[in-house]
Amino acid sequence: MTGDRIAVVGLACRYPDATSPEQLWQNVLGRRRAFRRLPEVRLGAGYRGGPRDADLVAVSHAAVLRDWEFDRQRFAIPGPLYRAADQTHWLALETAAAALADAGCPLGEGLDRDTAGVVFGNSLTGEFTRAGxxxxxxxxxxxxxxxxxxxxxxxxxxxxxxxxxxxxxxxxPFPVPGDETLAGALANTIAGRVCNQFDFHGTGYTVDGACSSSLLAVMTACRALADRECDFMLAGGVDMSLDPFELVGFSRLDALAKDEMRVYDADPTGFLPGEGCGVVALMRAEDAERSGRRSYARIVGWGSSSDGAGGLSRPERRGQALALTRAYRKAALDPCRAG
Structure with a gap:
């Protein structure tokens, strides 16, 4: 069982109004909201309409990153490559680098790069290459x-x-297609780009579980560590998709909130979209202790499920409960007992 205990040894994020985990936590404690009117540069007025407009977006607010610009000089990324790849690639790379630094191994220093891996959660890459x-x-x-x-x-x-x-x-407005166009537009190369930047050889791929993609990435990374396929893992999720493709689709599903957002509620209104990236650095707990690394938390169990013949785009209570039951079983914990 001890081999299945995973330590969180590094944290990093960039979300609207939060450029670090500490700032995000303060926003949570202060109950601050980062949802604002979508700027015209991200979604023009011509794309917006009412709930009955089939080709338009029925939402006016979202949580949008502000004042973020990728420092390509820091990572020695040439201009043509930078312009060819979706911005999700660069947000993921920057956040992964911050997680490595927080774990005490900036740029991967001190790690066995043959057993270091990366798993990212993402759906549909991002809006920028999709627009292209x-x-x-x-x-x-x-x-x-x-x-x-x-x-x-x-x-x-x-x-x-x-x-x-x-x-x-x-x-x-769009870059001329070149030899980086395809790779820069794919979700599976988001994790691969991080591996490429830091010369990690353990594993590197992207998983897509829709809204649970980042949790799926963490669970997958934990399995790789528990099975001793890797000794160090970066896991997280990245999303920058506030474009008509997704927003029109969510509008037709009637999944977007019109005013106040209530998701986990007896009277749900839907959600407001947002963007950002979060990454955790993971090691087996005994290895983290042996190397003297700080441990933010321990992951002792994980689980997943499918709703089967239930809802395809709306999660069902039974499926959620099944995933929790499996996670508690693996952790050998009784959810009905405190401590």
């Missing part, structure tokens, strides 16, 4: 525009000029 796919849809847009111009009786020369101007407007 509009550039790749130019042939479809050009055909639709040309058809519309012909129907309006616009002459060939004038239509060609309009299409040329439109192509420049469509393509200009």
């Amino acid at each position: 796919t509009l550039r790749l849809r130019w042939p479809f847009l050009a055909d639709a525009a040309a058809t519309s111009l012909r129907a309006a009786g616009i002459g060939d020369d004038a239509a060609a000029d309009v299409l040329h101007r439109l192509e420049e407007l469509v393509k200009q």
Whole structure:
């Protein structure tokens, strides 16, 4: 059983109004809210509408990162690579570096890199490279525009000029596709990029469990440590997806709160979206003690479940209870007894 006890030896995060775990905790104690009106630069007024507007977003507020800019010089990331990859990659890398430093091994110093691994939780990468796919849809847009111009009786020369101007407007905001475009747009390379930066060889991949992705990443990392596949793990979650693809979908599900957010409530209103990243550094408890590392907490059990034939997009009480039962069983704890 002692081999299954996992120590949390490092913490780092960047969330709206919280650039460290200490600041996040103070926000919790102070009951401060980071939900504000979505800025136009992230979601223009043309995308917003009421609950009956099928193609529009029925939400006005979200928790948005402010004043964050990735320091690519610090990590020696060349400009073309930086522009090709989604911002989630860089937020994850920066937060992972902070967790390493907090664990007493900045940049991975002092670790056996062959047994150090990374697991991140993420769904759909992020909004930035997703927006960039509009550039790749130019042939479809050009055909639709040309058809519309012909129907309006616009002459060939004038239509060609309009299409040329439109192509420049469509393509200009997005980077020219290159050899980093595909990797920079994939969720599975978020963890791989951290491994690449710090030369970790243990394991590195991304898991997608929707809203539970970050918890799934921690559970997966704990298993790798308990099974002695790795000796040190970074685990966490990252999300930056406040774009029409997700927000329209959530609006159609009627999952977004209209005013006050009440999620775990007898009278739920839905949730307000947000973005950010959190990372924990993990070791087997006995190894952490032997190396003299500070331990924030111990993880002694974990579990998961599926709702099966129940709700697909809405969690059911039975499935939640099953996951908790399995976690308590693994931890050999009775949830009905204090201590």
